[in-house]
Amino acid sequence: METTTIVNDPERVREAVREGYGHIAETSSSCCGAQSSCCGTGAGESLASHLGYDEAELALLPEGADMGLSCGNPVALASLRPGETVLDLGSGGGFDVFIAGKKVGPAGKAIGVDMTAPMLAKARKNLATYRERTGLDNVEFRLGEIEHLPVADNSVDVIISNCVINLSPDKPQVWREIARVLKPGGRVAVSDLALLRPLPEAIRGMVESLIGCIAGAVLVEETERMAKEAGLVDVVLESKPGYVASMTEMNDPLYKEILKHLPAGAQAGDYITSLSVSAGKKAGRCCG
Numbered sequence: 001m002e003t004t005t006i007v008n009d010p011e012r013v014r015e016a017v018r019e020g021y022g023h024i025a026e027t028s029s030s031c032c033g034a035q036s037s038c039c040g041t042g043a044g045e046s047l048a049s050h051l052g053y054d055e056a057e058l059a060l061l062p063e064g065a066d067m068g069l070s071c072g073n074p075v076a077l078a079s080l081r082p083g084e085t086v087l088d089l090g091s092g093g094g095f096d097v098f099i100a101g102k103k104v105g106p107a108g109k110a111i112g113v114d115m116t117a118p119m120l121a122k123a124r125k126n127l128a129t130y131r132e133r134t135g136l137d138n139v140e141f142r143l144g145e146i147e148h149l150p151v152a153d154n155s156v157d158v159i160i161s162n163c164v165i166n167l168s169p170d171k172p173q174v175w176r177e178i179a180r181v182l183k184p185g186g187r188v189a190v191s192d193l194a195l196l197r198p199l200p201e202a203i204r205g206m207v208e209s210l211i212g213c214i215a216g217a218v219l220v221e222e223t224e225r226m227a228k229e230a231g232l233v234d235v236v237l238e239s240k241p242g243y244v245a246s247m248t249e250m251n252d253p254l255y256k257e258i259l260k261h262l263p264a265g266a267q268a269g270d271y272i273t274s275l276s277v278s279a280g281k282k283a284g285r286c287c288g
Contacts, residue, residue: 193275
């Protein structure tokens with residue numbers, strides 16, 4: 001199956017992503033190699049610690065919530081406050097949602113949206129453990145696509161997302177949805193993979209690269225443009241090259257394969273970066 005044809009067909013992209021991540025959820029395996037998960041090493045806690053997640057937070061997570069699919073730490077970027085409503089786009093096994101729920105507390109709410117039914121089932125299965133360990137009942141998971149969020153207009157204080165928007169075949173629509181559901185004065189904190197320069201076609205043609213958060217990534221400046229065109233303000237982007245360097249150093253199977261298709265002497269970090277995106281919705285703005 002050629003990814004170069006898939007990336008131009010939104011339904012085939014969604015099918016490939018749903019199938020790849022459904023397989024991970026059901027088997028706890030990887031989509032990139034024997035020791036690799038889609039956007040990380042599969043090392044779970046070690047990767048999360050490397051990305052700045054607090055050890056005490058990780059200890060409270062239900063078993064299996066951390067699937068090693070992170071490429072950043074949007075929860076920390078968001079600086080969540082008690083009482084806020086936070087929405088996670090592409091919530092997977094619930095990793096960031098459970099951490100966010102603890103931070104917003106009993107007066108707040110954390111909502112996860114994912115289009116993959118097995119992932120949603122895995123996250124919902126972990127709800128009982130979360131409630132037992134934290135004493136909180138403020139988390140829920142909804143089935144849906146991030147291009148068409150099952151969330152009301154102007155209802156969310158904060159939107160987070162961790163290595164997911166790159167998977168969407170219609171990224172401008174995702175950013176418009178973000179602007180729609182944010183309350184006036186609300187904010188966005190996204191961690192994603194982005195491109196510093198266009199990828200060689202051979203890499204874009206790898207199915208593993210599509211599911212592995214790379215073939216669908218766009219240039220850093222495109223991310224900025226889409227966020228601004230959606231009506232968001234105060235857009236700040238920060239490239240974090242350490243993530244890609246770590247994947248290469250840990251011999252992640254996908255990154256090893258990518259290196260084979262790069263020009264002589266080039267490194268993965270010359271093309272790919274972890275990107276933190278912060279933005280907001282103007283106060284008093286009632287529409288996305």
